[in-house]
Amino acid sequence: YSRTARSVTHSTILDRADGLLPEYDYIIVGGGTAGLTVADRLTEDGKHSVLVLERGVFQNSSSVTRVAGGFWGLVDPTLTFNITSVPQTGLNDRSIAVIGGQILGGSSGVNGMQVLRGQKEDYNRWGSYFGKKSEWSWEGLLPYFQKAWNFHPPSAELVSQFDIKYDTRYWGSTSNVHASFPSFSWPVLKMEMAAFGDIPGVEYPSDSGSGETGAYWHPASVDPATVLRSFARPGHWDGIEAARSNYHTLTGQKVLKVSFRGNRATEVVFVPGDATDLTQARSVKAKKEIIMAAGSIHTPQILQASGIGPKKLLKEAGVPLVVDSPGVGSNFQDQPFTVAPSFNLTTFPFHPDFYDMLLNQTFIAEAQAQFDANRTGPMSIASGNSGSWLSLQVVAPKSWKDIAKRYEAQDPAAYLPKGTDKAVVAGYKAQQKALANSMRSKNSAVYNFFLRGGYEEGSVVYLHPTSRGTVHINAADPFFSPPKVDYRALSNPTDLEVLLEFTPFTRKYFLETRMKTLDPVELSPGADVTAPEEIEAWLRSVMNPSCFHPVGTAAMMPKHLGGVVDEDLLVYGVKGLSVVDASVMPDLPGSYTQQTVYAVAEKAADLIKGRA
Numbered sequence: 001y002s003r004t005a006r007s008v009t010h011s012t013i014l015d016r017a018d019g020l021l022p023e024y025d026y027i028i029v030g031g032g033t034a035g036l037t038v039a040d041r042l043t044e045d046g047k048h049s050v051l052v053l054e055r056g057v058f059q060n061s062s063s064v065t066r067v068a069g070g071f072w073g074l075v076d077p078t079l080t081f082n083i084t085s086v087p088q089t090g091l092n093d094r095s096i097a098v099i100g101g102q103i104l105g106g107s108s109g110v111n112g113m114q115v116l117r118g119q120k121e122d123y124n125r126w127g128s129y130f131g132k133k134s135e136w137s138w139e140g141l142l143p144y145f146q147k148a149w150n151f152h153p154p155s156a157e158l159v160s161q162f163d164i165k166y167d168t169r170y171w172g173s174t175s176n177v178h179a180s181f182p183s184f185s186w187p188v189l190k191m192e193m194a195a196f197g198d199i200p201g202v203e204y205p206s207d208s209g210s211g212e213t214g215a216y217w218h219p220a221s222v223d224p225a226t227v228l229r230s231f232a233r234p235g236h237w238d239g240i241e242a243a244r245s246n247y248h249t250l251t252g253q254k255v256l257k258v259s260f261r262g263n264r265a266t267e268v269v270f271v272p273g274d275a276t277d278l279t280q281a282r283s284v285k286a287k288k289e290i291i292m293a294a295g296s297i298h299t300p301q302i303l304q305a306s307g308i309g310p311k312k313l314l315k316e317a318g319v320p321l322v323v324d325s326p327g328v329g330s331n332f333q334d335q336p337f338t339v340a341p342s343f344n345l346t347t348f349p350f351h352p353d354f355y356d357m358l359l360n361q362t363f364i365a366e367a368q369a370q371f372d373a374n375r376t377g378p379m380s381i382a383s384g385n386s387g388s389w390l391s392l393q394v395v396a397p398k399s400w401k402d403i404a405k406r407y408e409a410q411d412p413a414a415y416l417p418k419g420t421d422k423a424v425v426a427g428y429k430a431q432q433k434a435l436a437n438s439m440r441s442k443n444s445a446v447y448n449f450f451l452r453g454g455y456e457e458g459s460v461v462y463l464h465p466t467s468r469g470t471v472h473i474n475a476a477d478p479f480f481s482p483p484k485v486d487y488r489a490l491s492n493p494t495d496l497e498v499l500l501e502f503t504p505f506t507r508k509y510f511l512e513t514r515m516k517t518l519d520p521v522e523l524s525p526g527a528d529v530t531a532p533e534e535i536e537a538w539l540r541s542v543m544n545p546s547c548f549h550p551v552g553t554a555a556m557m558p559k560h561l562g563g564v565v566d567e568d569l570l571v572y573g574v575k576g577l578s579v580v581d582a583s584v585m586p587d588l589p590g591s592y593t594q595q596t597v598y599a600v601a602e603k604a605a606d607l608i609k610g611r612a
């Protein structure tokens, strides 16, 4: 694993801020998934100097690199930030842990490694907010998906054992960020995958990256040469940054704000990560552009603290206004999780299974020995590689039309926070129309059941929530307090209408397909919970509004629709400032987010180079 080891000893991470140049062509705020991708691309021709400022530090412990199970990064608190959300009125006043990666590599270093892209319609919808000519579309992004990922097909053995379909035309083979399959998978998955096909309307697309709905196998962000996590740091930084004199990194530094000369962004102000006041504040200048890549929770915080945000909020916080940009921190979305019943398969002839890996010490020791010997076996599985991504038509065959109609007829302001700016309301109105169309489309997924391969299953994710939350600076302390994160979960009643369909549909999967031969018994909420009010009460008590996929807080939409950045990802109203991370997605893709973040970052790098 020389690539990683080499970088630990030879890098140009500056030890102290004293080593900084007085000025760089580009400063990237946040060395995460998007930030390191863009930094790599901007430094490759050697013509421009780039500084990455990252809040976290270089971490390469086994919690980061280990593949097995896919959750080691999430449970190691030294690798993440953990903010407590505003109590959620829709969820019995529960507060939610808002978690994201805080290391060099960002969330790509702690995520579940599931590699999925959305449906064609998702990316076409983004462009539709600008008009027919927009290059933000499925066709426009496909080359960047290909550039972003190096795809390694599953082994012939795995393909024949599980009937895996794949098509390399949707992928590339040059990136240093890898998408690969484990060498082994849990036997029950064959039946679980086939059972989706027993449901009317469920198809099996030719590849997980074909931009279609259905049931499919997908890769994980794992480097097949090492069977270690593949993420933005090994992919776009290890050994690369050290070899380029035009590429500097400063870790353990928290960016507080961007400063302006007139309306041009010129400087970034930062402090050591553990600072609690401004006494150690320093600044560094950017000649060409400052690129925000601090993620969907912190990019809006930094923009607002810099004077770019809703006028009223900034006034309250005593932040001098640079641009009244009401969309900064609004339009906040994530994908709710724990939204459908889970089942125990009481007749279970399949061995081994996912639970052996969690509970059976003999099995774990054997799997570890196999992995140590040749990097194969159960420990090459991350969070999972299969599941279904299904349309509302499939999930709610009787009510999808009415749900879409009622949603479309809503007053767009009705369920947004009181006093929401007109432009943001207009933007939501545009999304509402587009999302109502998605609800009617067979080619847009709303329901995702990801399989783990065990005798208990029920991991369901709601892909396109209609509720919108906010991320706002703490007016009493914009710089040093974490932002106030409010999911406003279930604030739009359409979400509840859609989610109420998830319970009967998930029951149908277990009780009316071939799965019924395994004598499934419902664990939660329980077979006796059938009345809509009971299911609703259960949802409010267990649902997590976050599956760690926050987007939308610096949306790429036209300015009159409350957008924060334009199609070139430049911040409206100022010069020399752009955003390239998950916060630019105007709405969620029908999938998890990492694959799309890398593709957006690859496109962003071309846009930035194009205007250099």
Ligand SMILES: Cc1cc2nc3c(=O)[nH]c(=O)nc-3n(C[C@H](O)[C@H](O)[C@H](O)COP(=O)(O)OP(=O)(O)OC[C@H]3O[C@@H](n4cnc5c(N)ncnc54)[C@H](O)[C@@H]3O)c2cc1C
Binding pocket: 029, 030, 031, 032, 033, 034, 035, 053, 054, 055, 056, 074, 099, 100, 101, 102, 103, 104, 105, 106, 107, 108, 110, 111, 112, 113, 114, 115, 116, 253, 254, 255, 256, 293, 294, 295, 296, 298, 299, 302, 383, 547, 548, 549, 550, 581, 582, 583, 592, 593, 594, 595, 597
């Ligand atoms: C636990 C978890 C599991 C996930 N699982 C999956 C999955 O299985 N599949 C999938 O597709 N997606 C998954 N995701 C989502 C995916 O990883 C993210 O959408 C994506 O990585 C976000 O990229 P980003 O560049 O927007 O932000 P990040 O990668 O989070 O980068 C932001 C960076 O900015 C830094 N930063 C923040 N504030 C400051 C500041 N003030 N100054 C300097 N630096 C700062 C952060 O430390 C971080 O390194 C998961 C995410 C998490 C957290």
